[in-house]
Amino acid sequence: MPVKTLTIDGQLITSPKDQTLLDAARAHGVKIPTLCHLDGVSDVGACRLCLVEIAGSNKLVPSCLTQVAEGMVVTTNSARLLEYRRMIVELLFAVGFETTAPATALAVRRARQLGLRNFSMLVSHVLVPPAMEMILASPGNRVQGFLAAGHVCTVMGYEMYDELAARFRVPIVVTGFEPIDLLEGLLMLVEQLEAKTFRVENQYVRSVQREGNRHAQAAIAEVYEVCDRAWRGLGVLSRSGLRLRPDYQDMDADRRFPASTTASVEPRECRSAVVLLGLLRPDACEAFGTRCTPEHPLGAPMVSSEGACAAYYRYSRPAKPRGERSETLGS
Numbered sequence: 450m451p452v453k454t455l456t457i458d459g460q461l462i463t464s465p466k467d468q469t470l471l472d473a474a475r476a477h478g479v480k481i482p483t484l485c486h487l488d489g490v491s492d493v494g495a496c497r498l499c500l501v502e503i504a505g506s507n508k509l510v511p512s513c514l515t516q517v518a519e520g521m522v523v524t525t526n527s528a529r530l531l532e533y534r535r536m537i538v539e540l541l542f543a544v545g546f547e548t549t550a551p552a553t554a555l556a557v558r559r560a561r562q563l564g565l566r567n568f569s570m571l572v573s574h575v576l577v578p579p580a581m582e583m584i585l586a587s588p589g590n591r592v593q594g595f596l597a598a599g600h601v602c603t604v605m606g607y608e609m610y611d612e613l614a615a616r617f618r619v620p621i622v623v624t625g626f627e628p629i630d631l632l633e634g635l636l637m638l639v640e641q642l643e644a645k646t647f648r649v650e651n652q653y654v655r656s657v658q659r660e661g662n663r664h665a666q667a668a669i670a671e672v673y674e675v676c677d678r679a680w681r682g683l684g685v686l687s688r689s690g691l692r693l694r695p696d697y698q699d700m701d702a703d704r705r706f707p708a709s710t711t712a713s714v715e716p717r718e719c720r721s722a723v724v725l726l727g728l729l730r731p732d733a734c735e736a737f738g739t740r741c742t743p744e745h746p747l748g749a750p751m752v753s754s755e756g757a758c759a760a761y762y763r764y765s766r767p768a769k770p771r772g773e774r775s776e777t778l779g780s
C-alpha cells in the first residue's frame with residue numbers, strides 16, 4: 450500500500466496515502482480534540498476544534514479534512530492552537546431541528562461531566578410538529594399532506610404525528626432523502642389522498658422506527674426543555690424550540706454573553722412566510738435568482754440546500770418570462 454512519510458509533533462511516521470491527519474495522528478497515539486468528527490458520519494469541518502499547524506503555512510487546517518502529504522511537518526499542540534481551541538468551546542452554536550439536538554445535548558452533558566468552565570452554548574434548536582401545526586391551522590391553508598422529514602423522525606419517531614393527521618385530516622408520510630425515497634413518499638401520499646385516508650405512514654423504514662431513538666430522546670430531555678421560539682418568516686411559535694434546562698444555565702451563552710443575541714431583521718422583500726405556507730412558488734418571488742441566491746440568501750428557505758427556494762434555484766427548469774409565470778401554486 451502506498452504510504453507517506455511525515456512528522457507529527459516531532460515524531461516521524463508513515464501513513465497510508467489517503468489517510469487524514471487526524472487518523473494518522475490517532476494511529477500513532479497523538480490526541481487531537483474533536484467535536485464534529487463522528488464515526489460513521491461524513492466530516493464537514495464545522496467545529497474547527499481539530500485545527501493543526503503545518504510548517505510553511507500560516508493557515509490552521511482542520512485535521513479531520515486534511516490528507517497526509519509527503520514531508521509534511523505537523524504541530525498539534527502549540528500555544529496558538531490551545532488558545533484557539535479555548536475560544537472555540539467558549540461559545541458554541543446549537544442549531545437545527547430535533548436531528549441535531551442529541552449531539553449538542555451530549556456535548557453539554559460531557560462538558561458538565563468534565564467540569565468545563567469555559568464552555569457555553571447559544572441554543573437555537575427548533576421543533577418540527579409546531580411548525581406543521583401552524584401551517585395547517587393558518588387561514589387559507591392549501592397544504593394537503595406532508596412528507597415528514599426522515600432525519601427528524603429517526604430521532605423522534607412518528608407517534609407525535611398521529612394526532613395532527615387525524616385533527617387536520619392530512620396524510621403524513623415519513624420519507625427519506627434519496628430520489629427513490631421521495632418518489633415513493635409522494636406516491637404513498639397521493640394514494641392516501643385518492644383513498645381519502647389520513648394516516649401516518651413510514652416510507653423510510655430502513656432508518657425510522659415508530660418510537661424513534663429513545664437514547665437520543667433521553668439525552669435531549671435531560672439537557673433541554675421546550676420553549677417558545679421565533680421562526681424567520683413565521684414569527685414566534687408557541688413551544689416550538691428548545692432551551693437549556695435550569696440545571697445547565699451556567700452554560701447558556703444568552704446569559705453569559707447577553708450581547709451574543711441580536712434580533713434578526715427580515716428583508717422586506719423576502720416572502721418566505723408565504724413560500725413556507727405553500728401559497729407562493731419560490732420563483733414567483735421578485736428577488737428569486739437575482740437579489741436572492743444560495744450564495745447571497747435573503748431568507749431562510751434559500752439558505753440550506755433542502756430549503757424550498759434553494760431547491761427551486763438548483764432544480765427548477767429555466768424560468769419562463771415573468772408574465773407567463775404562475776403567481777401562486779396551482780393557479
Ligand code: SF4
Binds near residue numbers: 735736738747750
Ligand atoms: S427567493 Fe429569497 S427573498 Fe424570495 S422568498 Fe425565497 S428566500 Fe425570501
Ligand code: FES
Binds near residue numbers: 482485486493497514
Ligand atoms: S472535528 Fe470538527 S472540524 Fe474537525
